Amino acid sequence: MRVTWAVTSTGGDLSFRLDPEDEITGRASDDYPVKLATNSCSIGGVPGDAHPDLFAVAAWTVVAPWTRRRIVFDRAISAELAAVLHDGWGVEAGPVGAQARQAGRTLAISYSGGADSVAAATIYPEAPFVHFQRVAHRRVPNRWPHYRADVLAELAATTGRAVSTVTSDLEFTLAEPRPGYPEHHAVAAGALLLADRLDLGGLAFGYELGSRWLGGDRYLLRYTPDNPMWAPHSRWGRLFAAAGVPIALPVGGVSEAITMRVAMSSDLKGQVRWCLRGTSGPCRTCGKCLYKELIQAAVERRPLDTPLTADRPVVRKWLGKPPYGGQEMIEYGLARVPGIENTVFARALDYFEATEESTSWLDHCYPLAVDEIPPQWRDQAAAFMTAHVGFMTEAEARRVETWGL
Numbered sequence: 001m002r003v004t005w006a007v008t009s010t011g012g013d014l015s016f017r018l019d020p021e022d023e024i025t026g027r028a029s030d031d032y033p034v035k036l037a038t039n040s041c042s043i044g045g046v047p048g049d050a051h052p053d054l055f056a057v058a059a060w061t062v063v064a065p066w067t068r069r070r071i072v073f074d075r076a077i078s079a080e081l082a083a084v085l086h087d088g089w090g091v092e093a094g095p096v097g098a099q100a101r102q103a104g105r106t107l108a109i110s111y112s113g114g115a116d117s118v119a120a121a122t123i124y125p126e127a128p129f130v131h132f133q134r135v136a137h138r139r140v141p142n143r144w145p146h147y148r149a150d151v152l153a154e155l156a157a158t159t160g161r162a163v164s165t166v167t168s169d170l171e172f173t174l175a176e177p178r179p180g181y182p183e184h185h186a187v188a189a190g191a192l193l194l195a196d197r198l199d200l201g202g203l204a205f206g207y208e209l210g211s212r213w214l215g216g217d218r219y220l221l222r223y224t225p226d227n228p229m230w231a232p233h234s235r236w237g238r239l240f241a242a243a244g245v246p247i248a249l250p251v252g253g254v255s256e257a258i259t260m261r262v263a264m265s266s267d268l269k270g271q272v273r274w275c276l277r278g279t280s281g282p283c284r285t286c287g288k289c290l291y292k293e294l295i296q297a298a299v300e301r302r303p304l305d306t307p308l309t310a311d312r313p314v315v316r317k318w319l320g321k322p323p324y325g326g327q328e329m330i331e332y333g334l335a336r337v338p339g340i341e342n343t344v345f346a347r348a349l350d351y352f353e354a355t356e357e358s359t360s361w362l363d364h365c366y367p368l369a370v371d372e373i374p375p376q377w378r379d380q381a382a383a384f385m386t387a388h389v390g391f392m393t394e395a396e397a398r399r400v401e402t403w404g405l
Ligand SMILES: [Zn+2]
Pocket: 275, 276, 277, 278, 282, 283, 284, 285, 286, 287, 288, 289
């Protein structure tokens, strides 16, 4: 793999050339199969003078799935970064010849506007935001025109925080499964290139308990202390740390019920938006809206409010047998939403014996998650959890550690 960055007046253009051993099919770090569409993308709203290791890590979030044995960057990287690429991916990286980047003093939030990232932001009221905004690719047709990235960016700009909005078409480098991040970390490509400008010494993401510890989303659905994407000792954790931007997961120890409650009682609640479709509000008819509605209804202890019926395709995944992605929150909702037996989730009741007691561990914070936060930001998260959430008992922590076994 050969990587070239061209600095433009508005940011950087990344292009890459595959070596003979490279392939246009690959797997993201969560093992999900991905297919390459095109070998260039742009990142706007970033400076052109970032540390070479930041350019390298930003590029790696896009090219990692296709690279088999070696990668040649267009500017020399540090020996430390090359070592992590070698140990983590088995890839020879170079040329080597730069001093490693020293971590800065600021923690920024990779801010999407969803409940999880709003909750992370609430823990650090002084932290600036970096917001990733998808824009069209000049050569790849947009098959997802209903995705209103512009609406999310407008909301981010009205939070009152310092916001750096990064525009990018990098999701269009993927042909399959659809426009999306080649690696989950590609959402941070712009934040990485801004790290020197913002004096970043850490980058916080809104990944919660399910994503970090329970193998949620499209991942394994079991307890994952060695989660390859988000554990500090994982290859990605070590790579970001080597570039002086260690990953922080402020809400990595709490469920989506807690991030929902925290987000909805925060100063930013007017800007919370998890749906990518609606313009003046959530669309209420996509799968994500239904899932979040279940969680919100459970947190607010009110009946489910949805126009969706069981014959709709987006409902279908919860009519079959588990396991489901986000299953812990389905159980949580089944146990708490009044009248759930008369809703589209009625069929799921057949598979679970969920009660408030059996799901109460999801109301507390898994302590090991706080221990993983870089030291300079750990106490603030711990104090927040103590004041607003409470930590799991040993018995509750065991529910995390036996999940999916
Ligand atoms: Zn929606």
